[in-house]
Amino acid sequence: MKKRVLGVAAIFAAAALSLAGCSGSGGSSAGSTGGSGSITYWASNQGTSLQNDKDVLQPLLDKFTAQTGVKVNLEVIGWNDLQTRIQTAVTSGVGPDVVNIGNTWATSFQATGAFLPFDDSAMSAIGGADKFAATALSTGGAAGQTPTSVPLYGFAYGLYYNKAMFAAAGLTPPTTWEDLVADGKKLNDPAKGVWGTSIEAGSYTENNHFAFITSAQNGGSYFDGSGNPTFTQSQNVDGIARYLALMQTDKIADPADAQYSTGTESIANFAKGTAAMIFNQNNAEANLTADGMDPSQYGVVPIPAPAAGKPVASFIAGINLSVFKNTKNQDAALKFVNFMTSADTQSALGKPFSSIPVLKDATPTFTTDPAIATTFSTIYNNMSQPLPTVPLEASFETEVGNSMNTLFATVATGGSVSSSDIQNALNTAQEKVAASN
Amino acid sequence: MVLTTEKPEVAPRGAASRPGAVKLPKKKRAAGWWLPFALIAPAIVFELLIHVIPMAVGIWMSFLKLTQFYIANWGAAPFVGLGNYQIALNFNGAQGQALLSSFVVTCGYTILVVGIAWALGMAAAVALQKTFRGRAIFRTMFLIPYAVPVFAGIITWKFMFQQNTGVINQILGALHLIDPNNPPFWLIGNNAFAAMVIVAIWKLWPFAFLMLMAGLQTINEDLYEAASLDGAKPFRQWRNITLPGLGAVNNVLLLVLFLWTFNDFNTPFILFGGAEPPAGDLVSFHIYNTSFITLNFGFGSAMSVLLLLFLMLVSAIYLAFINRRSRRA
Numbered sequence: 001m002k003k004r005v006l007g008v009a010a011i012f013a014a015a016a017l018s019l020a021g022c023s024g025s026g027g028s029s030a031g032s033t034g035g036s037g038s039i040t041y042w043a044s045n046q047g048t049s050l051q052n053d054k055d056v057l058q059p060l061l062d063k064f065t066a067q068t069g070v071k072v073n074l075e076v077i078g079w080n081d082l083q084t085r086i087q088t089a090v091t092s093g094v095g096p097d098v099v100n101i102g103n104t105w106a107t108s109f110q111a112t113g114a115f116l117p118f119d120d121s122a123m124s125a126i127g128g129a130d131k132f133a134a135t136a137l138s139t140g141g142a143a144g145q146t147p148t149s150v151p152l153y154g155f156a157y158g159l160y161y162n163k164a165m166f167a168a169a170g171l172t173p174p175t176t177w178e179d180l181v182a183d184g185k186k187l188n189d190p191a192k193g194v195w196g197t198s199i200e201a202g203s204y205t206e207n208n209h210f211a212f213i214t215s216a217q218n219g220g221s222y223f224d225g226s227g228n229p230t231f232t233q234s235q236n237v238d239g240i241a242r243y244l245a246l247m248q249t250d251k252i253a254d255p256a257d258a259q260y261s262t263g264t265e266s267i268a269n270f271a272k273g274t275a276a277m278i279f280n281q282n283n284a285e286a287n288l289t290a291d292g293m294d295p296s297q298y299g300v301v302p303i304p305a306p307a308a309g310k311p312v313a314s315f316i317a318g319i320n321l322s323v324f325k326n327t328k329n330q331d332a333a334l335k336f337v338n339f340m341t342s343a344d345t346q347s348a349l350g351k352p353f354s355s356i357p358v359l360k361d362a363t364p365t366f367t368t369d370p371a372i373a374t375t376f377s378t379i380y381n382n383m384s385q386p387l388p389t390v391p392l393e394a395s396f397e398t399e400v401g402n403s404m405n406t407l408f409a410t411v412a413t414g415g416s417v418s419s420s421d422i423q424n425a426l427n428t429a430q431e432k433v434a435a436s437n
Numbered sequence: 438m439v440l441t442t443e444k445p446e447v448a449p450r451g452a453a454s455r456p457g458a459v460k461l462p463k464k465k466r467a468a469g470w471w472l473p474f475a476l477i478a479p480a481i482v483f484e485l486l487i488h489v490i491p492m493a494v495g496i497w498m499s500f501l502k503l504t505q506f507y508i509a510n511w512g513a514a515p516f517v518g519l520g521n522y523q524i525a526l527n528f529n530g531a532q533g534q535a536l537l538s539s540f541v542v543t544c545g546y547t548i549l550v551v552g553i554a555w556a557l558g559m560a561a562a563v564a565l566q567k568t569f570r571g572r573a574i575f576r577t578m579f580l581i582p583y584a585v586p587v588f589a590g591i592i593t594w595k596f597m598f599q600q601n602t603g604v605i606n607q608i609l610g611a612l613h614l615i616d617p618n619n620p621p622f623w624l625i626g627n628n629a630f631a632a633m634v635i636v637a638i639w640k641l642w643p644f645a646f647l648m649l650m651a652g653l654q655t656i657n658e659d660l661y662e663a664a665s666l667d668g669a670k671p672f673r674q675w676r677n678i679t680l681p682g683l684g685a686v687n688n689v690l691l692l693v694l695f696l697w698t699f700n701d702f703n704t705p706f707i708l709f710g711g712a713e714p715p716a717g718d719l720v721s722f723h724i725y726n727t728s729f730i731t732l733n734f735g736f737g738s739a740m741s742v743l744l745l746l747f748l749m750l751v752s753a754i755y756l757a758f759i760n761r762r763s764r765r766a
Contacts, residue, residue, distance in 0.1 A: 087732065091508045108732060114509035202625060204712040256601040259624050261710045391505060395731040402726075405712050409625035431531030432727065435524050 038071040039332050040096040042085065044319055046153065046353040048286065050076045056352045064339045070332040089324070090114040097327040098336055103139040103320040104387045104397065106149045110141040111391035115148035116323040116330070125331075126150065126338040135381050136358035139316050142389045149320035152340060153355035155281045156380040157213070157314035158300040158372075160288075165276045173299060177217075177242065177306040180277070184252030187276040196252030198266035198275035201408040202259045204401030209315055209387075210279070211400050214239030216312040216385050217305040222400070227390040231400065231430035237422045240404060242306070244422070248411045258405075258412035267291065270298075279303055281317055282376045283354035285367055300372045302379050313383040318358065356380045392433055399429035499742045503735035514735070521739030532727065536740060538715065539723040542630065543699060546719060550637045551694045557638070558645025563675060566653050576650070583643035591707040594636045598623035598708075624709060629717040637704050641697070645690060652686035653679070688759050695755075696748060720744055 041061075047053045053076040061072040075096070077085055083105065089095025090112050101109060109115055116122060118140070123129045129137060136154050140147025159180070161173050165187055174180035184196025200206040215222065220235025230236075247253040260266060267284050269275040271291030278284075285295060302313035321340060323333045339345055346357050350365035356376055357364055364373040387393060403425040407417050499521055501507070507514035527533040561579050565572055582590060597604045600622045610617035623632040660678045669677070680687075702721040705713050713722055724744070728737025 083730070087508070087729070091511075091734075093509070108505050111505045112509040112732075113506075202710070202712065254601075256599075259600055259622060261712065394505075395733075398726065398730050402712055405625075406715060409622070409714055413622055413626035413628075428531045428535075432535065433731075435527075435530050435532045 037069060037329075037332070038073060039098060039327070039329050039336060040073045040075070041336065042082075042096045042099040043074060043076045044082055044100040044102070045076060045078050046319070046355070050078060052352075056349065060339075060345055060348060064336060067339070068332070068335055070329075070335060072336060093326055095324055097324055097329055097333040099322050099324065100152060100319050101149060101322055103149070103151065103316070103318045104393055106139055106147070106320055106322075107142045107389045108391055108394045109322065110145065110148040114325055116325045116327070116333075117146035117148050118150055119146050122323075122334060125334040126341060131341070131359055133358055133360050133362075133381060135316055135384060136318065139318060139320060139386050139389070142391070149322040150337065150341060151318055151358035152321045153319040153349070153353055154358045154380055155283060155317035156356060156376055156384055157209070157279055157281055157303055157317070158376055158379055159277055159303045160270060160280055160284060160298050160300055161277045162270065162273065162275075163297055163299055165273070173301040174304050175301070176304045177309070180304050181246075181250045181252065184246075184250065184277065188252050190251075190254075193274050195254045195269075195275050196250075197246060197277045197279070198260075198269040199246060199253050199257050199279065200260045200263055200266050201247065201253070201257045201412070202261040202405055203263060204261075204405050205397065206263065206401075207404035207408070208397045208401030209317075210243045211236065211240050211404060212315055212385075212387055213303065213312060214243050216315075217309040219310055221388070222396055223388045223390050223392070227392065229392065229396070229430045229433050231396075231426040231433075232423055236426060237419055240407070240422050240426075241417075241419055244404075244407055244411060244417055247408065248417060255412035258408040282356060282366060282372075285354060295367065295369045295372070300375045302375065302383055311383055312385055313379045316380070316384045316386045318355070395433040399432050400426070403429045495738050496742055498735055499738035501735045503733070503738070505732035508732065508734060517735070521736045522743070524736060525740050525743060532736075535718075535727065536720075536723065539718045539720050542716065542718055543720040546630070546634060546637070546701075547695060547698045549634050550641060550698045551691065553634075554638045554642040554694060555645050555691065557642040558647075558649050561642075561646045562649035562653055563679065565650065579646055580643045582639050583647065587640065587703050588707055590640060591636055591704060594632075594639070595624065595708055595710075598632050600624075625714050627714075627716045629709065629714040633704055633708060633717045633719075636708060637698065637701060640704070641694065645694065648686055648690045649683060652683045656682035684763075692752060692755060695751070699748060700744075 043053055043057060045053055047056055054074065057074055057076075061074055065071050082100075082102075086095070086099060086101065086105075086109065089099075090109070093114075118126070118129075132151055133154075136151035137147070139151060140149050159173070166173065166183075169183075169186050171183050171186065174183050181196075186196075188194065188196045199210075212222065215233075215236045216239075218235035218239050220233045220239065222229065222231055222233075222236060224230050247255060247257065257266065264287055266275065266278045267280060267287045268291050270278040270280075271288050271293040282300075288298070289295070302311070305311055305313070321337050323330070323337060327333050341358070343359060343362060346359055346362060347365050349355065350357060354366040356366060364377055366376075367373050388396060390396075407422065407425060410417050410421075500516060500518060501511075501514040502517045502520070503511065503514045524530065524532050525536055528537050561575075565575055565579075596602075600606060600620055603623070605623065606615065606620040609615045610620060615621060621628055623629065656678065660682075661674055664674050664678060700721050701719055702725065705717050705719050705722045706725075709717055713719075713726070720740075721744070724737050724740045728734065728740065
């Protein structure tokens, strides 16, 4: 009898445990979508580490809680995981209330229908569309549709040049792509390990950005008006050829650059003085300072276009904020978006995250050098185009970026890449994008 | 009645307390019959939850056009039948061609890695079979790659393989095996395959060593003594005593090594930082990169199911072969 009682008790205990397990996980996920008075916020990694992000954001979140009574559960997610985490949240319907997204994903995620559209009432709840700079706002989603994200941090590419090296060679910063190449050749000294430029030729995202920028300078585009890929346009081929030429024919980039993929190697070369110019977004200052280069030692100009090209110097890079449509606390979520995109918060976060303000007429705080601040603001607001705002953007980024990695690898390992090779690579990329969608 | 109460282990439990239990023992199920089922139920529930249902969902997904337009609302995803499979297996199309070349790379990778890791493990296990001073040190040293966290180990290799700053080219240059002015790239281009194989072998062989070393403990020392009295040389001893003695271990070991290596994701992902060169495009990573990154879960599932079918087929043939051989023996 006693044994039997024990057995039954054990089963109940096991059942209770497993149920507790279920309800435990269910409970926490329900909790993460927030009861009244609390929301969950997934932030992307903008600072020097996940902990640094928490340290920067927490005081602001506390301020928000003090103002509104809404508690914010913060989770900072690294870039390696963020996209997968958001996909999982979209697929399962269990996720945070508010999330940071890379703004180039905005249209791909908009297509899922999982994010809250910022229609007129939602827009007015966060302070109105008018408060945002037009450039920044254009990344919110597909053109002509209600955006499902609003800008949070802005970034733009610039050409960083080493003032001392340029002065020693009697050069002024380049204003055309041809100048850039000529200057690079003058500054090149491979015997001493010094190169005109250093590029992240093994990073598929950066490669993709330059495929886009060089094509836009040529007046080309990767998608037509109805969202179909037009990868093999001659402007695209020529653009990629021009960028590859830095290593292949101009020889102002070290072939070793083909294995750079973390986004920090070229910055380190620039700080060491082994590269006279780098193409980088405006958040290089923290890394350059850490590598021992003072902001007074370098200047920034827009990445030049060919003499006959269009003055496009960057894509509109940045981070956007989205609200999950199934949030149980939409009011609190919108209040939080309003808070994060308010002038005070923006100016507080501009410095630690090195971001360009996304608000109209806001003063940049990301750098102490007023000339650099002005240059980047000009590039961001007047010389940038958004990456294609089409749902296939994610495929475009992966396929074209990876093809360019392979082309650079061919050049670096002693092969040669012709225009028809580029054409073929783009054709394959386009077929892949078309076939799997 | 007295008898039945005194033999509770024969009579159904609790029967004694019930009047008339003796008359109905055949019709009624033994009391407590449900206990084994109840005990096993949690395991079955969790097996279903963790393995079977996700697999079934994965297979079902492979028949859907489950792209970014539908992932928030699966029910709306259109059924495309074998459409995803047609794309994956159309070797004239770009996606099919890429999958095929990734498959070929993975086969070569698996054969080399499993073969060499097994041979190294076997050599080390046999070398350390006899007791000698310092054996424990060697054993520990050989197991280090297995103890190092995968990520840390592979990142270290990534640094060592750098073309301009890596220690491998420095060593090769110092030995005059390469031209120091034009050192080879290891992480891009075709050498990436060699780099990936080397890292995978480094990571995997200690496991083979560990399993084979354990297996060797079960072989009777007397056999070797008798063989050497009969004049058998070490290789003969290895072939006729060690190898058959390790038969059972090898059967399992090779299968596990094959499955792990064929499915390897970490090595290319960490070594190539998310953008693999064509020579390092292993199939798991290929599936991840061409579908999940681009939000096409249906296509990714179809390729995963193809991978699963292939691995099941190989495993089944292998096991059938092993079983027949062991039945013959």
